[in-house]
Amino acid sequence: MITCVVHYTIDPSKIEAFERFAREWMRLVTAHGGIHHGYFLPAEGASDKAEALFSFESMAAYERYRTLFGVDAEFVAADRIREESGCVLRYDRTFMRPLLPNG
Template identity: 35%
Template sequence: MLTTAIVCEVRYRLDPERLAEFEDYGRAWVRLIERFGGTHYGFFLPRAAPTDTTISFPGKGRQGEGDFAVALFGFPDDAAYRRYRTELPQDPEAAKVIARFAEPPFESYERLFLQPLSGAL
């Protein structure tokens, strides 16, 4: 049976008043994902663009908003991701993290599941 890796991108709209707390949130989730068998590629925070840069495809692209952060993590397959989602709520360390961030340090988020492009890796 062929299995396909699953990668999840989570895009967070940041609360500018809670950036330090968001960084703590990110560090906690990196540890949890990895403890449950996933690979966390990191949390990526906005930064200023290098000076004198242009958009590669004028008329098609634009500079993104600076109030988003992105997290990327993955699991070997759907079963491993489901196991993580099932076991996470029973884990004492995860329960502490979930309780600590019950009022999340971001305004909103959106989640997208991805798979690697065949032959691109």
């Protein structure tokens, strides 16, 4: 299993747009074979940071999912939320492998 951790710097004044963006990506990851562990939004402290975690069975499975970016109409529409709203100022991805209690 490979887990993608996405670190976001967001515009706190556009949190509703970010939540719309996040809901679409949670749906798309799940629909295309991944497990979405959720988005983690600011509660207190720094108000411009958010995180997302999702997993695929392998890096190959993740790469198959990535082939849909910019091509599949649903992926394009989900990305358009980010582009048009300006809710995401910056993001980067880190790939990790989980060490689970029963693993």
